[in-house]
Structure formats: C-alpha cells, structure tokens
Amino acid sequence: MAVIDDVARLAGVSKATASRALSGRGSVADATRQRVLKAAAALDFRASPAAVSLATGRTGAIGVLAPAIDTWYVSTLLRGIAEAALAHDLDIVLYDLGRGAAMRERVFERFLQRHHIDALISTTFALTHREVSRLASIGIPAVALGDGAAGVRSWCLDDERAGTLATEHLLSLGHRRIVHVGGSTVLDESLFAAERLRERGYQRAMRAAGLEPMPTLLHDPTADASYSHALELLRSPDRPRAVFAATDEIAMGILLAARTLGLRVPFDLSVVGVDDHAYAAAFDLTTVRQDPREHGERVVDWLVADLAAPSGDTTHTLIDPELVPRGSVAPA
Amino acid sequence: MAVIDDVARLAGVSKATASRALSGRGSVADATRQRVLKAAAALDFRASPAAVSLATGRTGAIGVLAPAIDTWYVSTLLRGIAEAALAHDLDIVLYDLGRGAAMRERVFERFLQRHHIDALISTTFALTHREVSRLASIGIPAVALGDGAAGVRSWCLDDERAGTLATEHLLSLGHRRIVHVGGSTVLDESLFAAERLRERGYQRAMRAAGLEPMPTLLHDPTADASYSHALELLRSPDRPRAVFAATDEIAMGILLAARTLGLRVPFDLSVVGVDDHAYAAAFDLTTVRQDPREHGERVVDWLVADLAAPSGDTTHTLIDPELVPRGSVAPA
DNA sequence: CTGTTAGCGCCTTCAG
DNA sequence: CTGAAGGCGCTAACAG
Numbered sequence: 001m002a003v004i005d006d007v008a009r010l011a012g013v014s015k016a017t018a019s020r021a022l023s024g025r026g027s028v029a030d031a032t033r034q035r036v037l038k039a040a041a042a043l044d045f046r047a048s049p050a051a052v053s054l055a056t057g058r059t060g061a062i063g064v065l066a067p068a069i070d071t072w073y074v075s076t077l078l079r080g081i082a083e084a085a086l087a088h089d090l091d092i093v094l095y096d097l098g099r100g101a102a103m104r105e106r107v108f109e110r111f112l113q114r115h116h117i118d119a120l121i122s123t124t125f126a127l128t129h130r131e132v133s134r135l136a137s138i139g140i141p142a143v144a145l146g147d148g149a150a151g152v153r154s155w156c157l158d159d160e161r162a163g164t165l166a167t168e169h170l171l172s173l174g175h176r177r178i179v180h181v182g183g184s185t186v187l188d189e190s191l192f193a194a195e196r197l198r199e200r201g202y203q204r205a206m207r208a209a210g211l212e213p214m215p216t217l218l219h220d221p222t223a224d225a226s227y228s229h230a231l232e233l234l235r236s237p238d239r240p241r242a243v244f245a246a247t248d249e250i251a252m253g254i255l256l257a258a259r260t261l262g263l264r265v266p267f268d269l270s271v272v273g274v275d276d277h278a279y280a281a282a283f284d285l286t287t288v289r290q291d292p293r294e295h296g297e298r299v300v301d302w303l304v305a306d307l308a309a310p311s312g313d314t315t316h317t318l319i320d321p322e323l324v325p326r327g328s329v330a331p332a
Numbered sequence: 333m334a335v336i337d338d339v340a341r342l343a344g345v346s347k348a349t350a351s352r353a354l355s356g357r358g359s360v361a362d363a364t365r366q367r368v369l370k371a372a373a374a375l376d377f378r379a380s381p382a383a384v385s386l387a388t389g390r391t392g393a394i395g396v397l398a399p400a401i402d403t404w405y406v407s408t409l410l411r412g413i414a415e416a417a418l419a420h421d422l423d424i425v426l427y428d429l430g431r432g433a434a435m436r437e438r439v440f441e442r443f444l445q446r447h448h449i450d451a452l453i454s455t456t457f458a459l460t461h462r463e464v465s466r467l468a469s470i471g472i473p474a475v476a477l478g479d480g481a482a483g484v485r486s487w488c489l490d491d492e493r494a495g496t497l498a499t500e501h502l503l504s505l506g507h508r509r510i511v512h513v514g515g516s517t518v519l520d521e522s523l524f525a526a527e528r529l530r531e532r533g534y535q536r537a538m539r540a541a542g543l544e545p546m547p548t549l550l551h552d553p554t555a556d557a558s559y560s561h562a563l564e565l566l567r568s569p570d571r572p573r574a575v576f577a578a579t580d581e582i583a584m585g586i587l588l589a590a591r592t593l594g595l596r597v598p599f600d601l602s603v604v605g606v607d608d609h610a611y612a613a614a615f616d617l618t619t620v621r622q623d624p625r626e627h628g629e630r631v632v633d634w635l636v637a638d639l640a641a642p643s644g645d646t647t648h649t650l651i652d653p654e655l656v657p658r659g660s661v662a663p664a
Numbered sequence: 665c666t667g668t669t670a671g672c673g674c675c676t677t678c679a680g
Numbered sequence: 681c682t683g684a685a686g687g688c689g690c691t692a693a694c695a696g
Contacts, residue, residue: 027665048689051691052691078428115382346684348683352681379673383688384675
C-alpha cells in the first residue's frame, strides 16, 4: 500500500504539499496539484483512515443506535440513513440494541470507549440525561429520531396527532365503539413513548367526541402476537366493529385474524393503522403515514451541516402525520 | 480525555508498562497491573481507536455489504451479525447497496479506500473476481452469505433444494399444474442467483415427476408487486390451483390477492413459499425455512476465529433447507 | 505557494 | 519485569 510519502516523492514535492493537494485544504499551485493527483492515482494511493483520524480527530463515520433492526421502522430508516451517508461520503457504524434495552448500557459504553464516530443518531429509545451529557462532554453531537431527549436536536412523528387522526377518521364515519390495540408497554415501561402517545391521541379524540375511551389492549408489537390476540378479541360475541391499531404490523395481524374468522373487512370490521408499512397497500389498509426513509436522509443532512458548523440547535421537531385512506374502513 | 500517559503517570510506571497492563499482552507484575488498572479506571481512560489502529493495523470493526437493508432477509441477517459482533466486541460498519447494484462500485471503492474494517461480510450479491482479488491483496478476509464467490468462504441456503422441496410437497399432494412465481431477474440479470436456483429446483422436481415445468412468472420481489400480479393471475379462468413462490413475500402477495378475490386458501389455491418470514406464521403459510439470524452469528464467529488464525479456508457451505408445513396447502 | 518540524496516542522492539 | 526510543501515516503550524 502506497503511503503519502511515496506520492510526494513521485510528484517531487513534500509530504505536506501532497497532503494539501490531496485534501483540497490549503492552497497549492494548480500544476503541482495535478502532478500530485496523477502520482496518487498511479500509486493507487488511499489515505489510512486511522492516521487521518489520529491527526484530525475526525473519523468520517457516524453511529446509529437502534433497537431491533429487523423491524419495518428501523430498517427503513436505516436505508435512508445509509443512502444519505453514502452521498456525504460517511461510513455508518451500526449498534443494534435488540428488543428491550438489556444491552443498552454496554453498547453505549462500548461505542463511547472507541471514539470511533463523529456523531450519533439515536432512534426510538430516548437518550437518558446521563447519556446526553456524556456525549456532550466528549464532543459527539447527537440527534434523536422517534423519541426526543432534552438537549438534543430531534425529529419525531407527532404520535399523539397520529392517534387523533386515526380515531377521528373512524368517528367521522359514525363509529363509536372504537377499540385501541397498542404496541406493548410489556417489554419496558420507559421505551415505547410513541405507542403511549398514540394511545393518548386516541383517548383525546374519543373524549372530544363525548365518548369514554375503552381500555387499550396490549401485547408484543409483532404481527404474530397481534394475530393470536385478535383471534380472541374478534371471536367474542360483542367484538368491536372498529379498531385503531398503534402500528400497521398490529393492524395486519388483526386483518389476518379477521380473514381466518371469516369476517369481511371493512363491512364487519374497520381497521386503521399507523406507519404506512411496505405491505399496507397490499393489505388495503387505511393508515397514518410516516416516512422513516426520508427522515433518515433529513437527519444525516442536518448532522453533516452541524458537523461543519455546530449550531447548538436543540429544537424538537414534530413531523405532521397524514391519513392515507384505503379500503379497510367503512361507515358504521 | 485521559490518555495513556496520564494513566502511566498516575500509576507511577512508563507508558509501555501501562500499555502492556491494559492490553494484557506481555508480562507485567501483578501488583503493577492492578495499579495501572485502578489508575485507568480512576481516569476513565479509553484508548483512542485511531491510535490503536494506526499502531496495530487492526480496526476492531467488520464491514457488511448488503443490498436493500429494508428487506426481511437482510435485516434479519444484520440482526444476527450485530449480536455476534457485540459479543466479540466488534463494531459493524454498514454498506447499503440499495436495490440493484448501481452504487456497488462506488461503495466498494470507498470502503476499500478507508482501511476501516478488519474483515468483510458480503451478502446476496456474489463478489466479483476483481473484488475478491482486491480484498485479498489488501489483506481483508471476506466471507459471503447467500451467494458464494470463488476464493471466499461462503454459506448459502441450498436454494435449488429449497425449490425442489417446495415443489415436491405440492406434487406429493397430487398437484400437477404447479406455477412458479419468481423474484425478479428484472432488476439485474447477474444478481438474483438464489431466485434462479429456486426456479431450477422447481423445474427439476417437475421433470422428475414427468411433468413439463410451466414458464416462471416474474416481477419485482415485493409483496406489493406480487399482489397486483397475482390479482391478474388468479382472475384468469384457468388460474392455477397450486403455486410455488420464490419467497414468502411473494407468497404473501398471492395470499392477499386470493383473499381479495374471495378464493379460499388452501381449498381453492395452495401456496408454498421460501424463507419462513416473520409473518409467515400469521399468514399460516407453508414454507421452506432459512434462518438468516443464525447464519449471521455463525459467520461472525467464523470470521473472528479466522482473524485470530487465518485458515485460508474457502469452503462453500450449503445450508440444508427445511419444509415447514402449515395451512396454506391442501391436496389437489 | 511550499518545505520543515512537530505532534496526534498508542504499541513494540530493544536494552537493561 | 520494566523503561527508553522509535514509528504507524497523516495533518497543522510556522517559516520562508
């Protein structure tokens, strides 16, 4: 592997000039730059990132802290992040927390230990105060997605509004007994802020319509768990005719259960979800959309700008959800 | 941030001794080691990965090259890789190729440029000869998953056998007109080796049963595309009664289309998929299982061992698929 | 505009 | 077992 000294020698300049020519920082005579560039190409030179990083303090990588990658939300988000990162010539280092937050502390300490990234994107789980100040003290800017944290720039779907939108849609069609099926608080009380907010949106909409919210049904936030719970729910004689599911995955489980039981959607049962999951269209599922892929890109762009010129901005941006009417809902 | 010199000073030893004590390499008197460790803890010392990397040539990270992260196979695999990586105290650097391989060259050059990783895991797309030799020449060991490459250790589902298994299952139940719906070769001829092998397995099983394989139907490998194509297919008067879908996602699209058209599965239509996707159980879909999560862990373990003691092993391991009978199939 | 001189923080011979 | 010295490859001042 050629090193910069080889390039410099071949171009007949000093290491410093070669470095300047290669990096574009500092001024170099045009002719000189061309010579250096040509020499570098000839030698197939590639700067050692470790050396660059040691000298500059920059790594050229950003970290992503996320739970359960094998999930529609996170994987789609990751896709957006990866695309934007590529465009900005940044590596992305992935830290998967799995379900629940057992590994959280360990992961956090570990990636901190290595000063391996220039910035951090945290998703779904809010950063704790301690983590935020820790990050700040070692100078890694952080942003949060999906759940904010004080002192950190964040973007997040207006989950409460999403719940309200979905519920109001059902209400406007004359439904009154609307059941809310929520993503679990089972795993960890502190984690599923989004789900709790969607529930609150539901409750608010119900009360605004003069109705008493019904108790939220909870289980693991997977299509599977939803399916088996829905089987029970829909078998009951006074089964609901309208359901607001906290996520599309849950909604899909309900739809599948309805099919199994021979219920006709939307005539026997109306269902609204949240997400606009990749399968939502095939399920003909009415839902409230969010676009994690676009969010991922947006966040990376912000981070890149902030890295170049720290803004100290810690705004908490709420993203407006949008109802996507499809065929899983009918008038009461 | 404390550096090793601070630790050494606090412990009253030299940098060299501190380094030895901290890394465990080289012998240090027990009492000395304790003192160093205590000093390091007191100072909250963390070695700079850039410096370590520069000095040792190791980065402590492995790269993952994958298409379309927002896909069941890749995201599940990634989950397994991330878990194993955490266990081995390795970072994982993610390179998303998106759909198709447009970014491929760029990504490849880019991660090569930075000698940012100790090893590479490549998925789905086979590495080209040029890439393999390139990797070898700069000394990054690579493994492949999902599609092998000459000169590289690889693991991969026996896709042809998967196709055969699925088809034979249908045949054994008396079906004769079995249609195969395949993941697209539409995107890029050279990429979807797995799909082509599954098709071949189907054809082989048909011929072995004395039947002429029917032409494979192709479209984008998403549930959505599958849904709309299946709508057409199943509306036709001589619609098939048995379908072998190349992936569960495709199978799910077909199942949804059947529901839309009022066909009863499995009585009017039998469907078999491949993958054992997270939703397969909820769809009650008979399928051929593969377990990418487990594969991910296995591959990382191998890589870690190989990093410690290079084996030169370039075996191509075929993973045996397994039929998972569920309710989407009935006798003809 | 360009070369020289110091490091960045750690590991690793080589002596002792 | 331990310390001193040099180097990994690059960039950042500072002169010139």
